[in-house]
Amino acid sequence: MAEFDAGPPNTRAAGNDDALRIKNDTNRAHTNDDGLVDMVAYQNEVPLWKRIHQHSLTQMFLMSIQAFCGPAMADAIAGLGGGGLATPQTSNIATSINYACLAITCLFGGPIVNRLGTKWALVLGAMSFPIRGASYYCNSKFGVQWFLIFGAFFTGTGSGCWYVAESGTIMSIAPSGARGKYLALWIVARNLGQLIGGAINLSKNHTAGVTGGVTPDTYIAFLIIESLAFPFAWLITPLHNVVRSDGTRVRVSEKIATKAEFKLIKTTMTSKLILLSALWAAWSFFYSGTWSTYLGTYFSTRARALSSLISPFFCIVGCFGLGFILDMKGVSQRRRAQYGLFTVIILNTGVYIWTIIMQTKFNKHSPGKIDWVDKLYPSAFLPYFFVQTTGPLSQSYMYWLLSSFATDAQANVRNGAAFRCLEAVGQAISYGMNTQIKTSPLIGFCVTFGLMAAALGPMIVLVNTTPNEIPADALDAEEHAREIDQSRKEGEKAEKEEDINYAVSRA
Known part of the structure; x- marks a missing residue:
């Protein structure tokens, strides 16, 4: 450790x-x-068991396991292309509703989570995860589309509570000098979940020539894994009990009234930090709707199953690579923020250009359903493969950057809620836009590329104001210095009183 x-x-x-x-x-x-x-x-x-339980790395592992069981399984379903259904439109509608509800919940999530506490918000959110797998199973098995759409309201609301608590937790518990590696561990867990989900997909959908959606049994496996998030949510310890490996605790301020918390929503949403990162937040997950539609439109069922298995591999390398950049020794926090930003932008730009070139070719000559034995498969699939790395890099980087401005754990919850709200808005628009795309996702690719370009300017301004020391750490240092000074003054006062008392007694 x-x-x-x-x-x-x-x-x-x-x-x-x-x-x-x-x-x-x-x-x-x-x-x-x-x-x-x-x-x-x-x-x-x-006791040893309690020290292990309260350790920051243990808590990050517990968060990562929940991310594996919940969001990762949702990503694995999305990685099938159109949710693995015969046509992607129904899945895109349900996913759009899911993210719209998630955005609304995240908007008010800061006050809710700060009032409930991160642990209970995680427990509440984990209860909603299995609804997604169950709704896809019922649609695939019985054609019950209303459950898929209606269930999106519950998964969006529950996931919103979980995501807000998650973002506040992962930004707060990491030691200041290892935040990049901690966040990489979290992102990798999400993608390992997709890898396991991909193995399930491929084992059940590997027969050549199969058309339509994946087998209903695939969703049963997802449902079981999603249900496992609930017991692990109970193992999370409150943030004020976490002991970081560098010998620090999470800075937690006194709770404020609920009314005051809700007033802080406006303050948070209009802060310089959120306004400058708003376009980046909307863009960071915008790719998922369009690339999922691309996969569902141009690839066979078993090729889509294979994609969900192999797509996470490079992400593991990429996220830890970015983590080491963000934790570089001997480099100021602001300089690391600048290096991280341009690493993410350059990699995403390369993937977007490649994808647009491929889609332009497909618009001229439709490839039909591409299978993994086709010669066209590598060049057509690799853009999707790489965007499953460059996309998560943008999210990992942004959570690292937000935590660089935090004054306490509650600020991390509020900032994480605001960012996740805007992120969900981008996802809802992306999937909603793709419900209208019947022929070519080229428009979606161009919109995603343009959104990234628009987000770059404000992000450069924000990154160039990154403090070289996390404010929470600086505040703790100031408080400890004041406490020591106060203790010294009280000691001197006590000594003077003793001297006076001694002199009086001698007299």
Whole structure:
């Protein structure tokens, strides 16, 4: 764990591996005169199982497992192209409704999650995951389209609560010098879920010449995995109990009234941070609707199943590569933010240009349904393969950037909710737009490319204002310095009073 968590020097405001910086009064039992917690006492007095449970990496693993069971299974279904149905339109309608509900929930998610607590929001959200697999199964098995569409309202609302709690958690628990690697672990877990889902898809849909949708049994496997997120959500510990590997705790402020929380929605949505990242948020997942339609339109059932198996492989390499860039030693946080931005933009630009070239060729000469034995398969499939890496890179990068501006865990929840809301709006528009595309997804590719270009300018402005130290760390350092100074003054005052009392007694 220590090696995985190791960060660059001078990235912590205070504290070291032997001392735990503290904020909460409930943890004062181990606090020494310097306002730090003696880690030796912490290790001696707290049971091993509890220390492991409260460790930041353990909590990130638990979050990653839930991401594997929930969002990853949804991605695996989307990776079938049109949800694996015979025609992609019904799936696109349901997915568009799902993301519209998710966007509304995320808009008000900050106050809701900060009031419920991240753990209970995760539990509530995990309960909604199996509805997606069940609705696709009923549609595929019995032709019940109303369940697919009606269920989207529940999955969108429940997933919205989960996504807000997730974003606040993953941005808060990582040590400041290892955030890139932590976020890479989370993104990889999501794509490992798609890989497992792809193996299920391929095992049940590998016969040559099969047309239409995937077999109903495929969705049964998804349903079972989605149900596993619920017990793991119960294992999440409240943020104020998390102990980071660098000897710090998550900065958690006192709860404020619900009315005040709702007033902060406007403040958050109109903040410089969210306004400058709004187009990026809408773009970051916009690709999913168009590329899913591309896969469903031009590839055979078993080729689509194969795609959902092999697409995540390169993402694992890419996300950890970006993680190491964002955690580079000896480089300021602002410079790392700049490197990360241009890495993401350059890679996405290459994929978009390639895809538009392929789609232009398909508009001139329709390829029919491409199978994996066809000569055209590699050049037609690789753009989809690479966008499954470059797309997640943009999300991982943005969550890292948002956490660079955070003042406390509640701010991470609010910022994550705002970003996820705008992200969901982009997804809803993307899938809604693709319900109207009957022949060619070229328009969708061009819109996605244009949206990225429009987002670049504001993002450059935002990135160039990235603080070289996380505000939460700086605030903790200031508070600890004030506490030490106050303690020193009280000590001096006590000494003076003792001297006076002694002099009076002698007199």
